Amino acid sequence: MIRPLLSLGFLALVAVVLALGLGSVTVPLPEIWQVMQGEGSALNRALLLELRLPRTLAAFATGGLLAVAGALMQVLLRNPLADPYVLGLSGGAAVGALLAMLAGMGTILISGSAFAGALLATLLVFGLAHGTGSWTPSRLLLTGVVVAAGWGAVITLMLAITPSYKLPGMLYWLMGDVSYARTPWPALIVLVLSIVLIMPLARNLNVLARGPMQAAALGVSVRPLEWTIYLLASLLTATAVTTAGSIGFVGLIVPHMLRLVLGNDQRIILPASALAGGTLLVLADTLARTVIAPEQLPVGVITALLGVPTFLYLLHRSR
Amino acid sequence: MSRLRSRDLVINVPGRSDGYSLNLNIEPGQTWGVLGPNGAGKTTLLHTLAGLLPARHGEVVLDDTLLKDLKRRDIARQMGLVFQERQDSFPATVMETALIGRHPWLSPWESEQGEDQALAEQALTALEVDHLSDRLLTTLSGGERQRVAIATLMTQNPDIWLLDEPTNHLDLHHQVKVMNLLQDQAQSGKAVFMCLHDLNLAARWCSHVLLLYTNGDACWGPADSMLEPSALEKLYNQKLITVEADGAPLFVPVRSGSNL
Numbered sequence: 176m177i178r179p180l181l182s183l184g185f186l187a188l189v190a191v192v193l194a195l196g197l198g199s200v201t202v203p204l205p206e207i208w209q210v211m212q213g214e215g216s217a218l219n220r221a222l223l224l225e226l227r228l229p230r231t232l233a234a235f236a237t238g239g240l241l242a243v244a245g246a247l248m249q250v251l252l253r254n255p256l257a258d259p260y261v262l263g264l265s266g267g268a269a270v271g272a273l274l275a276m277l278a279g280m281g282t283i284l285i286s287g288s289a290f291a292g293a294l295l296a297t298l299l300v301f302g303l304a305h306g307t308g309s310w311t312p313s314r315l316l317l318t319g320v321v322v323a324a325g326w327g328a329v330i331t332l333m334l335a336i337t338p339s340y341k342l343p344g345m346l347y348w349l350m351g352d353v354s355y356a357r358t359p360w361p362a363l364i365v366l367v368l369s370i371v372l373i374m375p376l377a378r379n380l381n382v383l384a385r386g387p388m389q390a391a392a393l394g395v396s397v398r399p400l401e402w403t404i405y406l407l408a409s410l411l412t413a414t415a416v417t418t419a420g421s422i423g424f425v426g427l428i429v430p431h432m433l434r435l436v437l438g439n440d441q442r443i444i445l446p447a448s449a450l451a452g453g454t455l456l457v458l459a460d461t462l463a464r465t466v467i468a469p470e471q472l473p474v475g476v477i478t479a480l481l482g483v484p485t486f487l488y489l490l491h492r493s494r
Numbered sequence: 495m496s497r498l499r500s501r502d503l504v505i506n507v508p509g510r511s512d513g514y515s516l517n518l519n520i521e522p523g524q525t526w527g528v529l530g531p532n533g534a535g536k537t538t539l540l541h542t543l544a545g546l547l548p549a550r551h552g553e554v555v556l557d558d559t560l561l562k563d564l565k566r567r568d569i570a571r572q573m574g575l576v577f578q579e580r581q582d583s584f585p586a587t588v589m590e591t592a593l594i595g596r597h598p599w600l601s602p603w604e605s606e607q608g609e610d611q612a613l614a615e616q617a618l619t620a621l622e623v624d625h626l627s628d629r630l631l632t633t634l635s636g637g638e639r640q641r642v643a644i645a646t647l648m649t650q651n652p653d654i655w656l657l658d659e660p661t662n663h664l665d666l667h668h669q670v671k672v673m674n675l676l677q678d679q680a681q682s683g684k685a686v687f688m689c690l691h692d693l694n695l696a697a698r699w700c701s702h703v704l705l706l707y708t709n710g711d712a713c714w715g716p717a718d719s720m721l722e723p724s725a726l727e728k729l730y731n732q733k734l735i736t737v738e739a740d741g742a743p744l745f746v747p748v749r750s751g752s753n754l
Contacts, residue, residue, distance in 0.1 A: 394565075
């Protein structure tokens with residue numbers, strides 16, 4: 176049970192070192208080691224500690240948050256296609272954040288507003304898709320996609336009426352770009368805390384994946400558990416969006432790939448999602464920085480290019 | 495050993511008047527069969543007894559406590575349920591499926607130990623699905639999945655076993671196997687309460703029978719007093735021929751002029 180997590184942890188480390196070394200200027204491994212020990216040239220230290228390390232950690236935290244949020248929503252909806260981006264949570268969070276920015280609020284209020292937006296988006300999608308019956312996959316996805324389109328329209332409207340000097344600061348929310356991340360720490364802390372919080376619930380989630388009735392018959396208090404997951408997934412999404420804007424499909428690809436390899440035990444899948452999601456986004460961001468260097472691509476472009484085919488493949492396979 | 499009682503219980507079948515309220519005493523050692531036509535509320539009754547559906551009136555009592563005052567986890571240690579329909583949205587192996595039966599017995603930080611594994615293996619062997627333990631559930635036949643579900647309940651090992659048509663999809667040999675296993679469990683002190691479609695299985699293996707009519711009427715009691723051909727004909731709106739075989743009555747539906 177520990178082995179896959181150790182391997183993923185090792186991969187994450189490799190990805191972080193790679194991200195530190197690669198870029199417009201390549202820093203070889205021995206020099207990275209020197210900087211990490213508090214030595215090395217001033218230029219290297221500034222480059223690594225002030226630019227690349229915060230950005231890499233932000234990418235890691237964002238990827239981890241999104242992947243765990245995706246894994247949680249998939250269990251909650253018992254549907255491997257659920258993902259915060261596809262279901263419009265990211266859109267809702269972005270609208271919340273943009274509204275707060277438009278009103279000239281501070282960073283904390285922007286995060287709070289993004290959280291409220293993500294919560295509202297989830298409530299809207301779940302409420303509408305639920306209707307009088309149960310959550311059928313097609314109904315849920317359709318609702319999510321349409322609501323996401325609605326958020327898109329609201330975002331465009333807000334951008335149209337925003338004074339132009341505020342625009343650059345807002346645009347990054349929509350592209351999904353870690354280069355504007357101010358600090359990686361809130362996201363990292365939320366990621367670690369939520370994993371610690373969710374681990375004692377992980378076996379409950381395994382049982383919930385068999386359906387709410389079966390879970391209740393096996394001693395799970397289904398409603399409180401569902402609310403916990405729902406709130407947590409919204410919090411994780413909102414934190415990811417406030418760190419790096421709306422980045423799509425990480426929550427879809429990562430848990431899916433992991434389930435193929437590791438099975439569906441949430442005690443492994445959830446921490447593994449955090450590690451693998453972080454690794455994926457670090458690698459995607461490194462690619463985004465280097466592929467047409469010195470120009471940079473928003474990382475959301477890379478994840479979407481990976482995610483769209485994966486999503487279509489999954490949809491095609493699920494009858 | 496726990497016992498399950500219902501006090502003036504009226505199950506909530508949509509669009510039906512209240513009917514007859516149920517005062518059941520399900521005691522250790524008893525094997526109950528619930529018989530009734532489609533839509534009579536057999537599954538609803540099972541789910542209500544398990545506390546998964548609210549009753550319209552009355553209450554369910556587990557030992558001396560009202561079911562609704564108990565925590566789900568405490569209920570699950572005393573009472574388990576095999577559902578008629580199951581969801582498998584995510585791939586899971588047979589062994590993983592049996593092991594979720596241990597869920598109510600483990601604390602949040604605990605994971606399954608050797609003894610849990612042993613219980614699961616024992617249950618899978620008893621249901622003759624031990625050779626499938628590494629297979630994915632989705633690759634099994636309906637009857638094999640049914641046996642895995644019963645093995646999961648056996649791994650859970652509650653005092654009270656509720657089963658919704660446990661012989662669904664099973665071939666003849668495994669029907670007998672499962673009914674014998676349930677009877678053995680009852681004889682070792684469990685209480686077994688199951689919905690059945692096969693009158694003859696009920697006649698041969700059940701100590702008690704509950705007849706549930708579409709209009710909400712019900713009657714219950716020891717099997718030999720309940721299995722009256724005239725009552726059963728009225729229950730199913732179907733003429734029956736009764737013969738005796740292997741020491742138990744055998745009910746055969748009449749082919750022509752089947753309506754009463």
